Amino acid sequence: MAQVRGKRPPHGEPVLDKAFALLRAFTPDRAELNLTELSARTGIPLSTTRRLAVRLVALGALEHTADGRYAIGVGLWEIASLAPRGLGLRASALPYMEDLYEVTHQHVLLAVPDDAEAVLVERISGRTAVDVLYHVGGRLPLRATGVGLVLLANAESETQEGVLAQVSGAERIGLRRRLASARREGAVVFRPGPPWPVVSVAAPIHGAGGSVVAALSVIVPEPTRQNPRNLVAAVRLAARRISRDMQS
Amino acid sequence: MAQVRGKRPPHGEPVLDKAFALLRAFTPDRAELNLTELSARTGIPLSTTRRLAVRLVALGALEHTADGRYAIGVGLWEIASLAPRGLGLRASALPYMEDLYEVTHQHVLLAVPDDAEAVLVERISGRTAVDVLYHVGGRLPLRATGVGLVLLANAESETQEGVLAQVSGAERIGLRRRLASARREGAVVFRPGPPWPVVSVAAPIHGAGGSVVAALSVIVPEPTRQNPRNLVAAVRLAARRISRDMQS
CATH class of the missing domain: 1.10.10.10 (Winged helix-like DNA-binding domain superfamily/Winged helix DNA-binding domain)
Structure with a gap:
């Protein structure tokens, strides 16, 4: 121009x-x-x-x-700490994230959607936890992370179609199925596959009005000591409590 | 102008x-x-x-x-997350702060100096912990908090004299004594007094070159289940480990 x-x-x-x-x-x-x-x-x-x-x-x-x-x-x-979707959300979530951390001693993640990606707002990690690549303030792909899939499943259809258009054939069908399951179950169990021997269990956090404003996950090594079913229940419960706290 | x-x-x-x-x-x-x-x-x-x-x-x-x-x-x-004295420091400190939190289940604070105040970079708080006024990203007075006294004790003499000039008489003498003790002991045990029935135990974090770049504290209610001596040892140990991690 x-x-x-x-x-x-x-x-x-x-x-x-x-x-x-x-x-x-x-x-x-x-x-x-x-x-x-x-x-x-x-x-x-x-x-x-x-x-x-x-x-x-x-x-x-x-x-x-x-x-x-x-x-x-x-x-x-100091200024950024006032971002409602940054530290505001984080302040509501942190006590419940602590509880999840004490159960797993691995990683607990909190992410918000931003355009067609997720921004990691908080991460609690044990000193002996498995390596994960994501740092607080950094961006995560929607279709290749537990929190991302939760956010994508609840995103506007325009965002979903944009991400679906990035993959083709069987992968696209698999992703559509995953998103439908995430909406139905209210949770995602995601295994990135080699070289990452981990499983991510993620659930949505709802803001006022019921829309999904963030996603919470735990990442644990596989094979894991915890029963994935129990982890799903624990993460969903924590996410529900954070949602309730944020709306009150 | x-x-x-x-x-x-x-x-x-x-x-x-x-x-x-x-x-x-x-x-x-x-x-x-x-x-x-x-x-x-x-x-x-x-x-x-x-x-x-x-x-x-x-x-x-x-x-x-x-x-x-x-x-x-x-x-x-996202941009602010790259502040070395914000999330950079926080990333080094958080695992050790988690350890301190598991011992106390109250508040664990991490603060950095900025002008004649401290900025709270991290706070881990139990859901059942006593109330504290400070929020992450907010400012704390140097002379009325545990982390603040640690930072003030290790600040340039100009900053120290500026803060000392704000108080007078017996209070100034008391503050001078407190700062000397903080430098000698490598830790601060601070009781704000009524209406705050708490005790803060704080220790300095050293950066490359040995200068004090941050302060770490635990805040517990008083009377406390923990022996303050043990808390001093635990906070100093955690602060030393964070210092070592940051320098490596």
């Missing part, structure tokens, strides 16, 4: 968009970046990068690290 | 500053706001508020609530 110099472009706020591009340049494996890296990763000229970085530090959104690089600041964490 | 119309002001980026003013208008008890409220709380004209809100929604920093108001978005939570 052509942009007329000196006029505000029809869409977007250039300074704000650039500032968020800088903030989004950080990733879990590159949580600290210097100005040159920030400029290279965003395509924003170095002088503009420097000017905006200075301002973002003043606003608490960035902070200096011990070695003079930049990292996301605690000030942004 | 006078601002020349049409020129960039000497300090600040007006659009960016306004966008963050809008984000900072949300508070724990007002986590959802409409445009009129956002405009009133920030002093930003309604038309500008609307324009920036639309853009912040597109960037994921805000989102619409079910009833048409605005709330902090999960997109901001």
Whole structure:
């Protein structure tokens, strides 16, 4: 789209968009970046990068690290903590997640839908638990995780068809069947298969009005000491209690 | 400071500053706001508020609530999750916080210093635990909390003198003594006194280079079943293990 110099472009706020591009340049494996890296990763000229970085530090959104690089600041964490679908949901869920954790001592996950993915809002993990790839604040695919399947099963049909269109043939039929079962049972038992010797048991959390706003799961190694039936009951019960707490 | 119309002001980026003013208008008890409220709380004209809100929604920093108001978005939570002093620290600390929680089933707190206050990065609380006022992402006073005293005892002398200047006479002498003891013992046992029948046991977490980057505490009701001596040992041990994990 052509942009007329000196006029505000029809869409977007250039300074704000650039500032968020800088903030989004950080990733879990590159949580600290210097100005040159920030400029290279965003395509924003170095002088503009420097000017905006200075301002973002003043606003608490960035902070200096011990070695003079930049990292996301605690000030942004402070603002983000007010996201109702972040820490708000988490505050309701955490006590029940603790209970589930004490039963399994493995992983307990809490995720919310965002576009055609899920964002992991909370994870409690034992020190001796099996490895899982997902970190808090990170994104999970809807069709390849327990919490994702719960959210997908309860998503708008447009989102469902979009994800179904990504797979074909037998896989698509299997996925449709899985989603129908998830809606019918009010729970998902998902085995990702090799190389992940785990089983994920997930259930939906309902907000005011009854819509599904989040999903809760436990992930345990397989073969497991726990009876999967009991896990389904425990996860569904916890999810129902969180739903009730959130609505009250 | 006078601002020349049409020129960039000497300090600040007006659009960016306004966008963050809008984000900072949300508070724990007002986590959802409409445009009129956002405009009133920030002093930003309604038309500008609307324009920036639309853009912040597109960037994921805000989102619409079910009833048409605005709330902090999960997109901001996603970025903020990369704050090394937020979730990075939290990821190292959480397994050890779980251990402490299983011993006490009350509150386990993790806080980092920010200016002359502390920001609560994590809190694990039992459903039956005594009430505490602090929420994750919120701020705690340095001189009236266990974690705060640990951070203050290890802060730069400028910060210490600033806080000491807020109190006078016997209280200042008491606070100086407390800080000296915190440094000597490597731990704080703090009783806020009525109406809070609790005791907080806190210890410092050291980053690379040995500086104190965070503080860990347990808060239990008083009289307590646990021997405070044992709690001090448990909290110091957990804080030392987190320090070691973060440095490796």
